[in-house]
Amino acid sequence: MAEVSTSSTVANPKKPGKYFPAGWEISEAMPGLLLIVLPILVVAEILWCWEISNKTTYFVDIFIAAVLALIVANVFKIPDRLKAGPSFAQKWFLRLGIIIYGLKFSYSYLAVIGWQGLVVVLVAIAAAVFVSMGLGKIFGLEDKTASLIGVGTAICGIAATLATAPGIKAKEEQIGVAIGVILLWGTLALVAYPAIAVAVHMPTAVYGTWCGAAIHDLPQIVAASLQGGGNDALKAALMVKMIRMAFIIVLVLGMCMYYAINENKESNSQSNLSIALKSVPAFVIGFFIVVLINTFFKIPAAIAGPLATYPASVTPFTLASLLLSAAITGICLKVTHQTIRVAGFKSILVGLIAFVVQSGLVLWLSYMFFG
Template sequence: MRAEKLQFWYGILFTLFIAVISFGIAQLPGFTYIGPLATAIILAFIYRQIFGYPDRLRSGIQFSAKVLLRAAIILYGLKLNIDTVFTEGLPLLMKSAIVIALAILLSYALAKIFKADMTLSMLLGVGTGVCGAAAIAAVAPIIKAKDEDTAVSVGIIALLGTVFSIFYLIIRPYLPIGDVAYGVWSGLSLHELAHVALAAEPAGEEALAFALLAKLSRVFLLVPLCFIFIWYMRRKQSRTGEAKVAFPYFLIGFILMSLLNSYVLGNAVVLPEGTMDLISNLTTLLLTMAMIALGLNINMKDMAGRTLRPFAIIFFVSILISVMVYIIK
């Protein structure tokens, strides 16, 4: 029993150790664009291919993959200010809904046409439409995605988002649009919150503010999107007789954290300076540990033949969304 407990804690510490290394590597030139999440998945992937899965540490690693991942999503709710979205971002909500619907439905349709892996395609569609890793992690248990599918999807989204945000930076001086319009375009079309900040920050504070507002309007729609997936999966399983979809209770925590950030913190309760930055860093650390745990499940032999078509599909979808948002921004 004592040995099992030690292996459990060693498994958690193992993911923490690689996470710390990932944060360090992410500060190096070139890796700053990729970020700690993608770096962590790459390190975990390399470890798995060379050394195999560390079975003795499985219980602790699975804890990071399941429990810490849900804790990170709950804390991610503190990044969302619902009041700001309602008071200033209502026009963006409709555009965000269009972006999300287009990303998911187009990914689904193209996966059907080209016979691509449907689970990967749907996770990538959700990550592209909403908010990258957090959205993928929230939807994955609902559609019963495997851990390796979740990890690969997050890695692809991190890669595409980085490429697109750098491309935005390069072409911004040549675009016939103002800084605010550029910010809205970035916020409505780029994959991760970090990618939006990377692309919009050089355009000035006002552009960055509108970019983040546009992105938050997409994050806001994550919860109703999850409920749509729950309804769809339960409806599908009632016909096939499969096991029912468990309700993702961590979404309640996400909602409560969003409400707390929107209507309590900064109003009724004022936190010490730097507290929110500390919580944000903790959220990223927990999410990075979870991504390492998921990344350890990636077996190159099993995944190589399944990723090419979903990657091509989501690359096309990302381009289409970028062009469409530029037109309707």
């Protein structure tokens, strides 16, 4: 009798999509998306709507979603069958959300600001990044955690952190810790900045510039500037903030290339230029293209508004904010108290010092230029 071969063939592993999610990724993620990510997102949006209805916008929906996800991750044990949902949100919603979020940015603001405002912004960005990365090395903090803290402090808090993280191949834990630190000190600024402004009778232009160049997220800037200086301070803060946000793509690309070149030095496999160009994720390129289009062409409000640019007074959420809130939910659901315990104190200290140094330099320059 002829011998029958009993050798088994190894099934090809499931291959994830490169630019779009594969069908199996969607089907596996659906239970977790519906049972964990969606409920958190709904609660976050309800609370965000409640804030708007009460004319208080201290905590935007993405902030609320992050806090809720951190609470869930540290109170409940997520079943294995539901974990694909948060991972899907982190990967795919983040990429699409960042690309669409580019509609909120434009380089046209660079043409209308004076050199003094530009100096303030550049110093603010450089101080946050270099202090965070330098202190990270001194304190023995993971370098990518320190870099993400620096990026979030430098530009626009959570959004900049989320845009940078995939390009430097940061782990979920590193992203979550960095976001937690940024949320902490950004929230503190809501209380501290107006109190300091009132105590020292700070000039309106100085205070507005200080808020716009040093506080992390836009809703926090709006709330703090209005409390401490009124509408005139808000106008100054928003102008400086727009210039600051215009540098997000420069910082994201710079971080991607920095880590790619450093990793290439260790392997010594390709030229630095080649590895740097290959390091830039496709979604970052898409984000940059959207920013350029938004800079040179007038995108109708009927298109840009519901996608990314409608203010909270028109609608409390846009497609970009929903996608990014879902993405941060996926990230923070993986951050437990064990993770925070390992890097918590060092990260908090690095974030605090970077924020204080940045804030101090910006305040000094604001007095020198506008006081």
